[in-house]
Amino acid sequence: xxxxxxxxxxxxxxxxxxxxxxxxxxxxxxxxxxxxxxxxxxxxxxxxxxxxxxxxxxxxxxxxxxxxxxxxxxxxxxxxxxxxxxxxxxxxxxxxxxxxxxxxxxxxxxxxxxxxxxxxxxxxxxxxxxxxxxxxxxxxxxxxxxxxxxxxxxxxxxxxxxxxxxxxxxxxxxxxxxxxxxxxxxxxxxxxxxxxxxxxxxxxxxxxxxxxxxxxxxxxxxxxxxxxxxxxxxxxxxxxxxxxxxxxxxxxxxxxxxxxxxxxxxxxxxxxxxxxxxxxxxxxxxxxxxxxxxxxxxxxxxxxxxxxxxxxxxxxxxxxxxxxxxxxxxxxxxxxxxxxxxxxxxxxxxxxxxxx
Amino acid sequence: xxxxxxxxxxxxxxxxxxxxxxxxxxxxxxxxxxxxxxxxxxxxxxxxxxxxxxxxxxxxxxxxxxxxxxxxxxxxxxxxxxxxxxxxxxxxxxxxxxxxxxxxxxxxxxxxxxxxxxxxxxxxxxxxxxxxxxxxxxxxxxxxxxxxxxxxxxxxxxxxxxxxxxxxxxxxxxxxxxxxxxxxxxxxxxxxxxxxxxxxxxxxxxxxxxxxxxxxxxxxxxxxxxxxxxxxxxxxxxxxxxxxxxxxxxxxxxxxxxxxxxxxxxxxxxxxxxxxxxxxxxxxxxxxxxxxxxxxxxxxxxxxxxxxxxxxxxxxxxxxxxxxxx
Ligand SMILES: Cc1ncc(C[n+]2csc(CCOP(=O)(O)OP(=O)(O)O)c2C)c(N)n1
Ligand SMILES: [Mg+2]
Numbered sequence: 001x002x003x004x005x006x007x008x009x010x011x012x013x014x015x016x017x018x019x020x021x022x023x024x025x026x027x028x029x030x031x032x033x034x035x036x037x038x039x040x041x042x043x044x045x046x047x048x049x050x051x052x053x054x055x056x057x058x059x060x061x062x063x064x065x066x067x068x069x070x071x072x073x074x075x076x077x078x079x080x081x082x083x084x085x086x087x088x089x090x091x092x093x094x095x096x097x098x099x100x101x102x103x104x105x106x107x108x109x110x111x112x113x114x115x116x117x118x119x120x121x122x123x124x125x126x127x128x129x130x131x132x133x134x135x136x137x138x139x140x141x142x143x144x145x146x147x148x149x150x151x152x153x154x155x156x157x158x159x160x161x162x163x164x165x166x167x168x169x170x171x172x173x174x175x176x177x178x179x180x181x182x183x184x185x186x187x188x189x190x191x192x193x194x195x196x197x198x199x200x201x202x203x204x205x206x207x208x209x210x211x212x213x214x215x216x217x218x219x220x221x222x223x224x225x226x227x228x229x230x231x232x233x234x235x236x237x238x239x240x241x242x243x244x245x246x247x248x249x250x251x252x253x254x255x256x257x258x259x260x261x262x263x264x265x266x267x268x269x270x271x272x273x274x275x276x277x278x279x280x281x282x283x284x285x286x287x288x289x290x291x292x293x294x295x296x297x298x299x300x301x302x303x304x305x306x307x308x309x310x311x312x313x314x315x316x317x318x319x320x321x322x323x324x325x326x327x328x329x330x331x332x333x334x335x336x337x338x339x340x341x342x343x344x345x346x347x348x349x350x351x352x353x354x355x356x
Numbered sequence: 357x358x359x360x361x362x363x364x365x366x367x368x369x370x371x372x373x374x375x376x377x378x379x380x381x382x383x384x385x386x387x388x389x390x391x392x393x394x395x396x397x398x399x400x401x402x403x404x405x406x407x408x409x410x411x412x413x414x415x416x417x418x419x420x421x422x423x424x425x426x427x428x429x430x431x432x433x434x435x436x437x438x439x440x441x442x443x444x445x446x447x448x449x450x451x452x453x454x455x456x457x458x459x460x461x462x463x464x465x466x467x468x469x470x471x472x473x474x475x476x477x478x479x480x481x482x483x484x485x486x487x488x489x490x491x492x493x494x495x496x497x498x499x500x501x502x503x504x505x506x507x508x509x510x511x512x513x514x515x516x517x518x519x520x521x522x523x524x525x526x527x528x529x530x531x532x533x534x535x536x537x538x539x540x541x542x543x544x545x546x547x548x549x550x551x552x553x554x555x556x557x558x559x560x561x562x563x564x565x566x567x568x569x570x571x572x573x574x575x576x577x578x579x580x581x582x583x584x585x586x587x588x589x590x591x592x593x594x595x596x597x598x599x600x601x602x603x604x605x606x607x608x609x610x611x612x613x614x615x616x617x618x619x620x621x622x623x624x625x626x627x628x629x630x631x632x633x634x635x636x637x638x639x640x641x642x643x644x645x646x647x648x649x650x651x652x653x654x655x656x657x658x659x660x661x662x663x664x665x666x667x668x669x670x671x672x673x674x675x676x677x678x679x680x681x682x
Contacts, residue, residue, distance in 0.1 A: 061658050062482050090482075112480065112658025130484045131442060132414060162385075165413035166445060193414045195390030201413045268389045327663040330656045345621075345651045349663060352670060 008208045010252070011232050012222035016280060018288025025231040031295050035304070037078060037226050038290060041070040041283050043308040044094045047103060048257075050312050051110065055261045059320065063110045064091045068224075068256030071282030072188050074098070075229025075251075079237055080156060085146070086125040087139040087157035089132075091188060095158070099125055103315035104322075113325065114333075133163040136172035136185060143181035143246075154240035156184045156233070162193025164210060165201050173214035173248060182240035185248045186233065188223070190255035191277075195268040211248035223253030224282040227289075256281060327353060359537035365507035366396045366472075366528060369514040370434065372544050374404050377432065380518060383410040384419055384436030384472075393438055394474055394533060420446030420471065424453045427467040432518055440475035440527065441484035454523040455498030469523045470514070474530035475503075476568050476618055477650075478665055480658040487655060488567075488619035493525045494596040494628070500524040500549065501595040505570040507538040509593060512547030520549060529568035549594050552602040558586030561675060562606040564629060565616040566592040569666060573616055576671045585679065595625055603629060604637045611642035612678050616666055621649040643681035646674040 013024050027033055048065035055063050066073055073094025080086060086099055093106055100121035109116030109128060117127035126142070129135035139157035146153050163169055164187060176183045187207050191198045204210060211218035217239075221232040229251055236247035254277035258265045290296035331338070331346040338346070360368065374380045382397055382404075388411035391398030401409040412419050416437055423433040437443045443450075450471060458466040477486035494501045502517055502524055504510035510528065517524040555570065556577055565573045570591055577587040588606050592598060607613045613633060615626040626647040633645050648666045656664050 061480055109657075110482070112661070114657055128483075130482060131444070162414035165415045165418070167415065167417050168445070193385070194393065195386045195388075196411050196414065200411055262393070267391075324659045327660055330653055330660050330663055331651070334653050341622075342652055345653075349651070352673065353663075 008206050008218065008220060010220040010222065012225045012228045013231070014225045014227060014285055014289050016285070018285045018292065020289065024227060027230065027234070028227045034227075034286070034290060034295055035300070037074060037230065038283070038286050038296065039304045039308060040074045040078070040094065040098065041226060041286065042305055043311065044070045044074060044097065045283065046305075046308050047093065047312045047315075050316055051107060052261055054107070054316065059111070060107065061110050061112045062260050062262045064260045065257045066091050066094060068277065068281050069188055069190050069253045070094055071226040071229055071285070072186070072223040072251040072253050075226045076156065076158070076186055076233050078230050079233035081237070083153050084237060085142050085153060085155045086122070087135045087142060087155065088126065088128050089135055089158045089160065089163065090128050090130055091160065092128070092158055103312065104319050107315070107319040108322070111319065113322070115325065133159050133166035133168035133172070135159070136163075137168050137175070139183055139185070140172050140175040140181065143176065143183040144179060146182055147179065152241045154182045154184060154237040156186065156237065158186050158188060160193060161187060161189040161191065161198050161207060162196065162201060163187070164207050170210070170214070173211055173216060176246035177214040177216045180245040182243070183246040184233065184236040184240055185246070187248070187250045188253065189250050190253050192255050192259065192265075192269070194259045194263060195265075206250060208248060208250035216246045216248060218248035218250065220250045220252060223251030224280050224285055226282055226286055253282070254280065357539045357541065359539050360507050361534045361537050362504065362507045362510045362528070363394055363396055363533040365511040365540050366514055367398055367400075368540060368542055369511045369518075370397060370400060371403070372542060373515055373518050374400065374408065376544060379430060380432045380434060381408045381410065381426065382434045382436070383412050383423065385412060385414055385438055387411060387436050392436060394530065396436065396472070396528075416442055416444070416446035417449060420454070421449035423469045423471070424449055424457065424467055427454075427469045428457065428465045432468050434470045434472060434518060437471065437473040439481075439485045439487075440473045440489060441487045443471070443473050446471075450493075450499070450523070450525070451496055455496050458522065459498060466521055467523045468521050470517045470526050471523065472526045472528065474533070475527040476529050476531050477655050477661050478531040478568065480661070483657060486661065488617070488650065490527055490595055491619060491624050494625055498522065499596060501527065502549065503527045503529065503567045503593060503595055505529060505532070505567055505591050505593065507540050509547060509553065509591070511540045512545060513549065513593060515544065516546035516549045519546060524549075527567070531568040532571060535571065550597060550599055551594065552599045553591040553593055554588065554602065554606070555591050556587065556589040558588040558610070560586045560610055561612040561614065561679065562588045562590060562603070562610045563614050563616060563671075563675075564590045564592060564603055566595060567618065569616050569618050572666065572668050572671060575668045576675065579668070579672060580675065585675070587675075592625075592629075598628065598632075600629075600632050600636065604633065604640075607633055607637045608640040611640055612681075613641070614646045614648060614671065614674050614678065616648045616671055618650050618665060620652045621647055622652045624649055643678035646678055648674050
């Protein structure tokens with residue numbers, strides 16, 4: 001690895017065993033907030049697991065879980081405010097859920113139904129972006145619009161560690177700096193881009209330091225410490241809203257599952273590395289803290305898990321009961337006004353489906 | 357001899373050529389330890405080492421641009437893009453440099469690169485994973501665009517592509533990666549790059565197609581045979597530069613032509629073929645040329661993608677239509 005760049009700080013509040021390292025942030029003094037973070041991480045883990053099982057039984061397309069990275073997405077989602085704008089990548093269900101994207105919408109998207117990107121509540125957020133790092137550049141434009149209109153809102157966009165190698169990543173950092181935009185980038189550094197380990201992506205010691213050349217602030221955060229993620233992202237968002245400019249946050253975590261359901265990580269992930277990473281995962285971390293502090297009783301914990309499971313089961317049942325869009329819907333959203341040539345093709349499809 | 361799938365044939369060709377020519381290098385995302393997301397490069401890293409089988413950082417611009425640099429140095433890069441929809445960050449280097457280097461330097465430098473990418477729909481993949489944009493590349497002077505449709509042709513055409521002195525965009529129809537197996541002798545024998553393949557002879561109608569659509573087109577020919585119609589099937593294989601002679605000879609014989617492709621219709625490769633038939637074969641025609649293609653829409657997500665694909669029924673409908681012309 002290259003030389004560590006001095007000045008890149010790493011933030012965490014809980015140590016590996018879930019003990020507070022010092023003073024915890026103000027928001028984390030609220031017991032119900034902490035319990036909520038705990039619930040959300042569990043909800044996402046249960047949801048992910050359920051979606052994978054749907055995929056295995058042919059009721060779902062390819063899906064990317066956030067196993068092990070729930071601290072990152074839940075922390076970010078919790079820090080965002082309603083009026084902020086979110087520009088996601090594809091491993092963000094913990095954020096999407098808190099943006100009030102419904103679980104059923106997330107399942108629809110991965111299940112191959114475009115209606116999953118309609119987003120009933122968070123109308124200004126962008127849909128999941130699969131072409132790596134492209135979304136970061138959109139976020140620059142969104143943030144520019146916010147700034148142009150002098151709104152007090154922040155924009156947040158995410159990508160993976162692999163995403164930081166794309167040209168679009170550098171382009172976005174540079175643009176954010178050029179106009180001092182109200183923009184927060186968060187890298188979910190889960191150490192893998194499919195089978196390619198973080199070390200092959202770059203010789204740079206941290207991904208956070210890539211911000212230096214763009215002239216913008218950056219920081220690393222322990223992504224398995226949801227309190228730290230929540231705090232660091234909140235600070236960056238507040239700075240963005242008040243005109244302080246962009247921030248790049250590198251959240252350090254580990255992908256405990258396969259890249260997607262189409263992948264088999266056992267081909268390339270060392271079992272002992274995986275075992276080590278499991279010991280650091282975010283849910284146990286927070287749970288230890290909550291238990292030590294007597295914030296969470298065994299009974300409450302059980303209750304939380306049960307309600308999460310019920311919520312997921314309910315959403316899955318609704319998803320399975322959905323009927324697909326009518327076939328001709330494939331034509332209906334290409335243009336605001338249907339060109340006549342396309343209408344002809346639509347008629348052709350309709351005729352082939354209902355010849356009489 | 358063991359029968360192999362199309363994807364295994366790609367692997368076999370890479371193995372053969374890397375062993376034969378030490379200038380051949382393979383690069384891309386996940387091509388090393390993982391052997392490629394579709395397993396095209398399995399075993400290469402073990403055999404030829406990570407210096408010749410290169411796991412790159414996640415950047416298609418890096419993959420396509422560094423291939424230009426490698427190739428002008430005499431290496432023969434075989435670059436893998438994970439999906440056709442992810443070739444676009446690498447587009448600039450292919451269009452502005454790989455395709456033009458020979459011309460710009462009056463032949464002093466050239467780019468014998470193979471850009472491989474799986475393409476096409478029908479495997480229930482996520483968004484952006486189902487594109488068929490071969491026409492984009494076919495439009496570019498200086499490029500060859502090659503699409504195999506069987507294990508044997510994948511093997512022979514890939515060898516030809518690697519040995520070709522100019523850049524080749526080699527698109528692999530992933531829907532038929534594992535659909536059927538064939539014996540493919542590992543003789544290192546390349547197939548011609550500038551020729552269509554006549555897969556079936558017939559005197560009544562010419563069906564022109566390529567890639568995964570070969571599969572549906574063959575089924576159409578079988579149905580037509582039951583009706584007493586003899587269809588000739590042409591696998592274009594090399595989309596650019598296209599072997600119009602084979603197509604025109606066939607149309608001259610049959611007087612009827614249906615072009616079938618999965619890509620959207622507007623300005624698709626079918627338009628080029630139809631235009632050339634109009635220019636050079638109009639007097640042979642007994643009926644208008646037809647295109648059966650994907651619609652001019654974004655490839656739908658998996659639930660509705662089957663309505664996008666040209667089905668056997670849709671192709672048959674067009675064939676019946678033009679058979680009615682006397
Ligand atoms: C432009 C582009 N190239 C390739 C891919 C295929 N692909 C999907 S995910 C992925 C790895 C991404 O790794 P990383 O950025 O670390 O995110 P992670 O999946 O680990 O969260 C690749 C190569 C893609 N989606 N887009
Ligand atoms: Mg990653």
